[in-house]
Amino acid sequence: MKQNKVLRKRLDIIAYILSVAVLLLVYLMRKPEYKISTSIDFSFLPPIHASFNVIVAFCLMAALYFIKRKNIKAHRNAIFGAMFFSALFLLSYVMYHFTTEVTKYCFQGFSKTIYLIILISHIVLAGISLPFILLTFNRGISYSIPKHRKMARWVYPVWLYVAISGPVTYVMLRPCYG
Numbered sequence: 001m002k003q004n005k006v007l008r009k010r011l012d013i014i015a016y017i018l019s020v021a022v023l024l025l026v027y028l029m030r031k032p033e034y035k036i037s038t039s040i041d042f043s044f045l046p047p048i049h050a051s052f053n054v055i056v057a058f059c060l061m062a063a064l065y066f067i068k069r070k071n072i073k074a075h076r077n078a079i080f081g082a083m084f085f086s087a088l089f090l091l092s093y094v095m096y097h098f099t100t101e102v103t104k105y106c107f108q109g110f111s112k113t114i115y116l117i118i119l120i121s122h123i124v125l126a127g128i129s130l131p132f133i134l135l136t137f138n139r140g141i142s143y144s145i146p147k148h149r150k151m152a153r154w155v156y157p158v159w160l161y162v163a164i165s166g167p168v169t170y171v172m173l174r175p176c177y178g
Contacts, residue, residue: 001143008142015134022090022130029097036098045096046103046177050170052089056082057163060156076140082159083137089166106176115172122165129158 028034063078105115136155139148 003144004142005144008138008144011138011142012135015131015138018134019131023127025094026097026127029094030102034098035101038099040099042096042099043177045092045100046170046174049089049093049096050167052085052092053163053166055085056089057160057167059085060160060163064156079137079140082163086133086163103173103177105173111172115169118165118172119169122162122169125158126162126166129155129162133159 059078059082063075063082066072066074066078105112107115132151132155136148136151139145139151
């Protein structure tokens with residue numbers, strides 16, 4: 001297929017707007033004055049968040065497997081799966097954090113240090129990588145393949161780390177939920 005620069009530019013604008021909106025939402029959900037009071041208990045969501053991230057990680061590994069075998073259609077489907085489950089994760093994560101108090105890590109010592117290292121790297125890389133994930137995706141679906149490949153070499157391992165480190169932090173935090 002031929003590269004579609006017009007589509008890519010339009011999608012890039014959407015990617016920038018979405019990235020800013022998501023980062024703003026993540027910032028606001030940490031502020032007590034923006035908590036939403038509801039009679040619905042969303043405490044069931046953290047294992048669902050972790051599950052979505054596990055599915056994203058499997059989709060990403062499948063995408064790599066398929067592209068290494070030059071199966072573009074299967075690669076594209078796996079990436080669409082990763083994007084879909086990432087979007088579901090984000091929606092449920094934001095809903096949970098706007099309605100529920102933050103759970104603090106309840107252990108001390110070395111395990112807390114490890115938890116904080118994983119958590120902080122996860123949060124920072126998730127925030128930084130979001131626009132690059134979207135831009136890499138845009139280059140793929142607009143058939144800007146050389147640019148897509150160049151970006152994916154850097155974006156893929158970061159996205160995979162974020163998808164794996166999220167469930168790891170959930171498992172470490174699980175004993176601390178009330």
